[in-house]
Amino acid sequence: MLLSLMRRHAKSWLIKFLIAIIALVFIFYFGYSFTSKEGVKVAEVNGEVISGMEYQRTYRELLTNLKREYGTVWNDNLIKVFDLKNRALEELIDKKIISQEARRIGMDITEKEIQDRILSYPAFQFRGQFDENRYRSLLANNRMKPENFETIIAQDMLRQKLSQFLLTFLLASDREILEQYTYMNQQVKIGFVHFAPEDFKESIQIDPDPMKNYFEEHKEAYRIPEKIKLSYITIDPDDFREKIRLDDLEIVSYYEDNMEMFTEERQVKARHILFKVDPDAPEDEEKKVKERALEVLEKAHSGSDFSELAKQYSEGPTREDGGDLGYFSRGRMVKPFEDAAFAMEKGQISDLVRTSFGYHIIKVEDIREEKTKPLEEVREQISDILTRTQSMDLANEKALSLIDQMPYD
Numbered sequence: 001m002l003l004s005l006m007r008r009h010a011k012s013w014l015i016k017f018l019i020a021i022i023a024l025v026f027i028f029y030f031g032y033s034f035t036s037k038e039g040v041k042v043a044e045v046n047g048e049v050i051s052g053m054e055y056q057r058t059y060r061e062l063l064t065n066l067k068r069e070y071g072t073v074w075n076d077n078l079i080k081v082f083d084l085k086n087r088a089l090e091e092l093i094d095k096k097i098i099s100q101e102a103r104r105i106g107m108d109i110t111e112k113e114i115q116d117r118i119l120s121y122p123a124f125q126f127r128g129q130f131d132e133n134r135y136r137s138l139l140a141n142n143r144m145k146p147e148n149f150e151t152i153i154a155q156d157m158l159r160q161k162l163s164q165f166l167l168t169f170l171l172a173s174d175r176e177i178l179e180q181y182t183y184m185n186q187q188v189k190i191g192f193v194h195f196a197p198e199d200f201k202e203s204i205q206i207d208p209d210p211m212k213n214y215f216e217e218h219k220e221a222y223r224i225p226e227k228i229k230l231s232y233i234t235i236d237p238d239d240f241r242e243k244i245r246l247d248d249l250e251i252v253s254y255y256e257d258n259m260e261m262f263t264e265e266r267q268v269k270a271r272h273i274l275f276k277v278d279p280d281a282p283e284d285e286e287k288k289v290k291e292r293a294l295e296v297l298e299k300a301h302s303g304s305d306f307s308e309l310a311k312q313y314s315e316g317p318t319r320e321d322g323g324d325l326g327y328f329s330r331g332r333m334v335k336p337f338e339d340a341a342f343a344m345e346k347g348q349i350s351d352l353v354r355t356s357f358g359y360h361i362i363k364v365e366d367i368r369e370e371k372t373k374p375l376e377e378v379r380e381q382i383s384d385i386l387t388r389t390q391s392m393d394l395a396n397e398k399a400l401s402l403i404d405q406m407p408y409d
Contacts, residue, residue, distance in 0.1 A: 043089060045096040050089075053148075059088040075221065099155050102162040105356065106335030109154045109161070112265055113331070117153055119261075129384050133392040161332065168317065168325070168333075233402060240394040244387045251382050255375050262373040265330070268341050269366040271306055271323035274316035276358040293352055293359040300349050306363045315358070327368065337362070 043050040062084055067074050079085075118124065124135040139149055215222070255262070273296060277289040296313050300306055307322030314323050330338060340353045341362055350362040 043093065045093055046100055048096055048100065050092050050096065054092060055088060057144075058092050059084065062088055062091070095155065095159060098159045098162055102158045102165075106338075107158060107161055107165065108331045109157045110265070110329075110331060112260060112263065113157060113329075114150055114154050115261060117157060118150070126388050129381060129388070131388050131392070132385070133389060165332070165334065233399075235395045235399050235402075237388070237391040237395040240391040240398075241387055243394065244390045246383055246386055246390075250386060251379060252375065254382050254386060255378065259372060262378050264368070264371055264373070266342070266370040267327040267329050267368040268344075268364055269327045269368075270325050270341050271310055271363045271365060272316070272318070272325060272337075273300075273306075273310045273314040273323055273361040274358055275313070275360075276315045278358075279356055290352065290359060293361065297349075297352060297361050300361055300363070306349070309361075323363075327366075 041049050042052055042055045063079070066078065066082060066084070070078070118135070119130045123138060124130055126134060136146065139146055273293075275289050275293040275296075277286055281289075292313075296309055300309055307324075310323030311319055316323065318324055325333075330342065332338070333341065334355050334357070336353055336355045337360060340350050340360075341364060344350060344362070344364040346364055346367050348364055350360070353360040353362060
């Protein structure tokens with residue numbers, strides 16, 4: 001979606017900047033070793049290293065997705081057909097470039113945002129609540145440390161935030177909308193003749209020698225993988241929950257040690273009117289846009305309906321909604337816009353705010369102050385977390401005791 005946006009707005013200063021960065025990327029190839037250690041540098045993007053571990057992980061993800069998509073049709077020859085090694089590297093370079101640009105314009109991801117995202121993943125939950133043991137176990141099974149996983153999450157969230165940010169301030173023209181609609185709804189009428197391969201099987205005669213040669217050249221494709229026979233015992237942590245007895249001190253201690261988990265960030269609800277002008281626009285053009293913005297600002301300060309002014313004058317994609325941006329926390333908007341919005345009081349209208357997109361008039365409609373949920377509100381949640389953690393510990397102890405009792409052949 002973001003690349004599509006870049007194509008549609010190729011004349012935008014920000015997209016020009018992104019494309020320029022791509023042109024300046026200096027890549028050092030060290031081959032595509034799949035036994036690379038974490039410290040091996042596969043490539044470098046504007047001074048930021050792509051490690052062997054990052055590359056291997058991306059390669060495996062692409063390979064897994066393709067195998068899932070093609071099912072029984074898949075064979076390893078398709079790795080070359082899809083140029084999987086280069087695709088993995090290109091995907092990593094794209095991600096690095098987008099993340100770098102997001103940071104350059106002042107976007108950031110807070111620890112609270114990362115935590116909330118991880119807590120929301122069903123794979124890490126037990127009975128609807130985050131399970132730290134499950135989290136660490138799943139990461140360990142995938143040979144990943146929590147800090148590395150959290151870095152990946154932060155980078156993905158930063159890219160998503162930049163994409164949402166661009167969609168907030170870039171408005172599609174009527175022509176672009178028509179072109180997209182035409183593309184999505186075009187139809188073609190074709191005629192064709194189908195030749196079924198099975199209709200020609202009887203006419204094919206294969207000599208034994210070519211068949212033998214083919215087998216010798218493709219032995220690996222017919223190799224039967226090593227198999228093992230095993231027995232196992234399942235130990236369910238749920239079976240130990242009734243043995244857990246929590247006291248109030250444990251719950252209070254967990255609450256105090258993890259206060260940030262129960263804290264909601266300060267949020268602002270705002271509308272804005274955007275007057276577009278590029279940072280490198282000629283002085284006379286900048287002056288004209290600013291004068292027009294000042295005229296509308298005067299109307300806003302004089303009591304005119306802000307929503308109607310936005311519908312009439314704004315050049316942003318939220319124009320039809322009266323410039324409504326909804327609630328947002330810090331890190332969501334470009335820094336000058338964010339700083340202005342968070343410095344205002346409820347009901348206040350800003351002076352002109354200059355960003356890389358142009359001039360903004362901002363009105364703050366509501367403010368949600370940062371707050372920490374009281375202990376009583378989250379007591380049950382904490383109790384469940386501690387119970388699951390301790391029952392997992394008991395299950396692990398039981399498993400270890402059984403291992404000691406097992407005979408070895």
